[in-house]
Amino acid sequence: MSAILIKNGRVIDPANGIDKIGDLLLDKGKIDKIAKNINAPAKKVIDAKGKWVTPGLVDIHTHLREPGFEYKETIESGAKAAAAGGFTSIACMANTDPVNDCASVTRHILDKAKSAPVNVYPVGAVTEGLKGKALANIGELAEAGVVALSDDGKCVTDGEIMRNAMDYASMFSLTILEHAEDTRLACGGSMNEGIVSNEMGIPGQPVAAEDVIIARDISLSEYLDVPVHFCHVSSASSVELIRSAKARGVKVTAEAAPHHFTLTDEACRGYDTNAKMAPPLRAEKDRLAIRRGLKDGTIDCIATDHAPHSEIEKELEFECAAFGIVGLETAVALSLALVHDGVLGPSGLIDSMTRKPAQIIGLDRGTLGTGKPADVTIIDPDMEWRVEPDRFISKSRNTPFAGWNVRGRAVTTITNGKVVYAWENKTIT
Amino acid sequence: MTEKNLYHRHLVSMEDLSPDDVLQILQTAEVMKGVSEREVKKTPTLRGRTIINFFAEPSTRTRTSFEIAGKRLSADVINISASGSSLSKGESLKDMSHNFNAMNPDLLVVRHSKAGAPAQIAKWTGRLVVNAGDGRHEHPTQSLLDLMTIRDKKGSLDGLKVSIIGDIANSRVARSNLISMRKMGMSVTACGPATMLPVQIGRMADHVTTSLEEAVEGADIIMMLRIQTERLERTVFPNVREYARLFGLNSERMKKAKKNVLVLHPGPINQGIEISPDVVAGPWSVILDQVTNGVAVRMAVLYLLLGGGLNQS
Numbered sequence: 155m156s157a158i159l160i161k162n163g164r165v166i167d168p169a170n171g172i173d174k175i176g177d178l179l180l181d182k183g184k185i186d187k188i189a190k191n192i193n194a195p196a197k198k199v200i201d202a203k204g205k206w207v208t209p210g211l212v213d214i215h216t217h218l219r220e221p222g223f224e225y226k227e228t229i230e231s232g233a234k235a236a237a238a239g240g241f242t243s244i245a246c247m248a249n250t251d252p253v254n255d256c257a258s259v260t261r262h263i264l265d266k267a268k269s270a271p272v273n274v275y276p277v278g279a280v281t282e283g284l285k286g287k288a289l290a291n292i293g294e295l296a297e298a299g300v301v302a303l304s305d306d307g308k309c310v311t312d313g314e315i316m317r318n319a320m321d322y323a324s325m326f327s328l329t330i331l332e333h334a335e336d337t338r339l340a341c342g343g344s345m346n347e348g349i350v351s352n353e354m355g356i357p358g359q360p361v362a363a364e365d366v367i368i369a370r371d372i373s374l375s376e377y378l379d380v381p382v383h384f385c386h387v388s389s390a391s392s393v394e395l396i397r398s399a400k401a402r403g404v405k406v407t408a409e410a411a412p413h414h415f416t417l418t419d420e421a422c423r424g425y426d427t428n429a430k431m432a433p434p435l436r437a438e439k440d441r442l443a444i445r446r447g448l449k450d451g452t453i454d455c456i457a458t459d460h461a462p463h464s465e466i467e468k469e470l471e472f473e474c475a476a477f478g479i480v481g482l483e484t485a486v487a488l489s490l491a492l493v494h495d496g497v498l499g500p501s502g503l504i505d506s507m508t509r510k511p512a513q514i515i516g517l518d519r520g521t522l523g524t525g526k527p528a529d530v531t532i533i534d535p536d537m538e539w540r541v542e543p544d545r546f547i548s549k550s551r552n553t554p555f556a557g558w559n560v561r562g563r564a565v566t567t568i569t570n571g572k573v574v575y576a577w578e579n580k581t582i583t
Numbered sequence: 584m585t586e587k588n589l590y591h592r593h594l595v596s597m598e599d600l601s602p603d604d605v606l607q608i609l610q611t612a613e614v615m616k617g618v619s620e621r622e623v624k625k626t627p628t629l630r631g632r633t634i635i636n637f638f639a640e641p642s643t644r645t646r647t648s649f650e651i652a653g654k655r656l657s658a659d660v661i662n663i664s665a666s667g668s669s670l671s672k673g674e675s676l677k678d679m680s681h682n683f684n685a686m687n688p689d690l691l692v693v694r695h696s697k698a699g700a701p702a703q704i705a706k707w708t709g710r711l712v713v714n715a716g717d718g719r720h721e722h723p724t725q726s727l728l729d730l731m732t733i734r735d736k737k738g739s740l741d742g743l744k745v746s747i748i749g750d751i752a753n754s755r756v757a758r759s760n761l762i763s764m765r766k767m768g769m770s771v772t773a774c775g776p777a778t779m780l781p782v783q784i785g786r787m788a789d790h791v792t793t794s795l796e797e798a799v800e801g802a803d804i805i806m807m808l809r810i811q812t813e814r815l816e817r818t819v820f821p822n823v824r825e826y827a828r829l830f831g832l833n834s835e836r837m838k839k840a841k842k843n844v845l846v847l848h849p850g851p852i853n854q855g856i857e858i859s860p861d862v863v864a865g866p867w868s869v870i871l872d873q874v875t876n877g878v879a880v881r882m883a884v885l886y887l888l889l890g891g892g893l894n895q896s
């Protein structure tokens with residue numbers, strides 16, 4: 155008997171329009187049923203009173219650094235961090251060493267992922283070596299099991315290559331996840347171009363560097379009638395471009411990272427390299443536009459862009475430090491702020507972290523429908539805790555949220571019917 | 584004087600200083616100038632103190648100026664330059680900071696090609712830091728010597744109209760002066776080609792113009808900035824000839840200027856590009872005074888930050 159019975163929780167399953175107090179039974183690694191009161195024999199009974207019982211969270215944008223940069227993160231450590239953050243499925247980007255641009259690397263990742271506590275889905279490269287010049291072995295990657303394609307970390311700047319990649323990838327129903335950044339316009343900038351970068355004397359990247367690629371890809375998507383997904387949208391103008399494209403029925407989707415709807419470029423002051431990421435933290439109007447985009451559905455989902463780096467890459471001059479921050483273990487708390495602030499309802503938030511991201515990369519997960527894989531996250535939406543990087547399960551500590559008092563976190567994570575994470579000590583500070 | 588006000592404070596940005604702090608430094612610098620004019624150009628005030636001059640970017644003028652300043656105050660001055668340091672061996676700035684600490688310095692003077700490096704060294708060493716120019720961020724002691732030069736000639740600072748002309752976006756001198764001059768009650772015009780004016784410059788300057796004539800006319804002070812021709816020609820402006828034609832200060836253009844205008848330039852000068860030789864040599868030019876005042880201002884800063892006056896009282 156492997157059944158798990160979760161009692162008295164607020165069961166939120168946007169895919170099936172469910173948001174009610176009740177019980178959830180998992181059996182044989184599958185969702186068995188949801189009902190007001192279930193009395194069934196179970197190996198484990200979890201009392202979820204006062205908590206949310208949701209589909210396992212899905213993060214379509216992580217960097218697990220393996221192979222090649224295991225000192226920053228491994229598939230195992232990243233997957234454990236994901237479990238601790240409430241995620242049961244994560245997609246990992248291709249910018250490893252070697253790059254995931256051929257089947258052997260994909261197979262290596264999938265092999266390592268077998269023992270991971272969460273479902274790990276590799277994303278293949280769009281171009282060979284992420285160099286933007288030649289198409290990666292897309293057919294071979296598809297066969298090996300990648301769920302999407304992305305040169306993330308880099309943009310596919312060459313319009314002709316992007317056009318062909320979109321067309322070619324559509325044969326395999328693979329969506330390209332675009333890191334929108336015109337590198338020539340971004341011009342080596344280390345943060346958002348604006349009054350803060352002026353005052354700090356740090357070369358900036360204009361929002362236009364992001365916008366022009368988003369505008370270009372919308373045109374390509376519309377012209378080719380092929381979908382495209384935008385990673386970590388950060389500017390108000392990009393949100394507007396996507397909004398109008400969606401209104402015309404263009405097949406575009408978009409994600410936002412918690413740091414972009416939480417912080418602005420003010421966080422860079424004092425040359426805090428943990429506030430350096432790509433795309434950069436923008437101005438307040440951009441932050442608010444991301445929130446509005448999530449509210450009206452212009453932005454489909456939340457993704458962490460979990461980007462672990464060690465001190466070697468981060469404790470440097472601001473302009474020399476690597477881009478990126480870890481995000482798996484802070485995402486739930488930062489995203490719950492959207493609910494606490496009245497931007498999204500609980501169901502809207504969970505939808506943007508489960509069903510919608512799963513749909514973008516074609517996963518049959520992110521719901522509590524009967525017979526679906528038993529991926530479940532139990533969230534305490536009100537638990538107050540302090541972000542202490544030294545307690546992170548990720549190998550890396552690069553977060554701008556150190557010392558923040560936040561509200562809400564995943565307390566139990568269940569992947570394929572198995573409890574992979576349990577937060578017992580509520581008073582930890 | 585109340586030296587205590589500045590005792591043990593960093594000078595990383597002109598934002599660090601209040602108008603009173605600036606005046607105190609300028610007044611102290613006048614005294615220091617007197618020391619420099621004596622036959623024995625030395626006071627024992629900082630005897631036994633150690634100052635590290637860390638210059639991770641080539642600079643003869645500023646490094647020499649800080650070195651003379653430290654020595655005239657009898658401090659032990661250690662010069663560490665990028666080429667002679669372990670920076671070239673791939674050691675990180677943080678590692679270097681720990682090495683500086685091993686020398687137990689009282690104060691570090693830092694010049695670095697990257698913005699923020701002095702602030703980071705201050706954090707990593709826990710020592711006093713004076714910024715001697717960091718990337719395109721700031722160059723506070725240059726701003727102080729500019730203010731001293733202007734105050735010497737004009738008697739006061741409040742109400743003066745200043746035009747800063749040239750590559751505002753890439754200039755640390757401009758950035759420090761935009762902060763300090765407005766703080767001291769001066770009205771600052773930023774002037775340069777549109778490609779050299781940073782976005783939202785209107786929030787940092789009182790007036791913005793791309794017309795050199797407009798910037799020259801009515802200004803009490805004209806500050807010309809050095810143009811990095813190698814790096815910017817062709818992409819930021821078409822060529823040197825056109826720059827000189829549109830933004831070069833020459834005696835013809837000076838005819839529109841106020842009679843008692845002052846012309847400053849932080850040096851080194853591209854003669855014939857941003858400024859013509861006859862303007863450099865003209866009666867309005869205070870460029871040589873700037874160099875002399877540089878030592879005095881740096882003596883004042885070192886003296887006040889290290890509490891030289893407190894020792895004796």
Ligand SMILES: [Zn+2]
Binds near residue numbers: 307333386
């Ligand atoms: Zn990216």
